[in-house]
Amino acid sequence: MRSIKLNQTLTCPNCAEPFDAEQWTFVNVTPNPELKDAALGGELNLFCCPHCSTFFHGENDFVYLDEQASLLIFVFSDKNQQDKKELLAKMQHDYEQLRDTVFKQLNLDFGPMCVFGLEELKEVVEKEQQRTDESEAIAAAAAALGLKVARLKPEWARERGFPLYTAAGTDETAASYAGSARKVLKSGLKSPLLKHFAEKMEGDGAKAPEVL
Numbered sequence: 001m002r003s004i005k006l007n008q009t010l011t012c013p014n015c016a017e018p019f020d021a022e023q024w025t026f027v028n029v030t031p032n033p034e035l036k037d038a039a040l041g042g043e044l045n046l047f048c049c050p051h052c053s054t055f056f057h058g059e060n061d062f063v064y065l066d067e068q069a070s071l072l073i074f075v076f077s078d079k080n081q082q083d084k085k086e087l088l089a090k091m092q093h094d095y096e097q098l099r100d101t102v103f104k105q106l107n108l109d110f111g112p113m114c115v116f117g118l119e120e121l122k123e124v125v126e127k128e129q130q131r132t133d134e135s136e137a138i139a140a141a142a143a144a145l146g147l148k149v150a151r152l153k154p155e156w157a158r159e160r161g162f163p164l165y166t167a168a169g170t171d172e173t174a175a176s177y178a179g180s181a182r183k184v185l186k187s188g189l190k191s192p193l194l195k196h197f198a199e200k201m202e203g204d205g206a207k208a209p210e211v212l
Helices: 035-038 078-100 116-144 155-158 174-186 194-202
Strands: 002-012 018-026 045-048 054-057 063-064 071-076 113-116 147-153 166-167
Touching: 018 035, 035 116, 063 116, 071 078, 071 116, 078 113, 078 116, 113 116, 116 147, 116 166, 116 174, 116 194, 166 174, 174 194
Parallel strands: 018 063, 071 113
Antiparallel strands: 002 018, 045 054, 063 071, 147 166
16 A cells, blocks of 8 residues: 655645645555654654755544554654643544555554654664664574464564564473573573563463464
8 A cells, every 4th residue: 555645735844834744644554664764864744944944744634554573653843742641542433444445455463553753653663773774583493493484463473572583382382482582692602682571481371472
């Protein structure tokens, strides 16, 4: 699904002069990975006033989607944090409408989250990138040991502070997954995410992880 830009009239916060510019209203980084780089660099919806050359960020709300990471983020202006309760209700309403129409073709099986401002979006994207990098190191270490690699359900893993990948268990029990994770850790890999995963899988009453 393609990303969407709309032409809108902006007002420069420095000279108060209006001008027309295209703003992202829907960002899908799966087909447009350069937009993920723009989010990390703070360049999404960054404008330069043609009258006074002042740079500033647009304050329009938009939606950020990373299908591979199962991230659906509603980005609201940081000036509207006092309206968080109302905006969360709006987000849920908009998500349900989008899920049944625009997003129907994507078969999304994960829910939305919200942030206020581009800095919060950057923090979420950076944290997810760090999780991805560490998870790929886990997958490589498991494969080097001759272990099968399992991909955890991204939203489930993110909520629990787990990696995206782990060594698959010899069966479907939590204890088996914990044992496989411990093998990878004993190989010398330093991974706080995998260590946390192993500890939780070893806990009393632990349930098997949700895998794809």
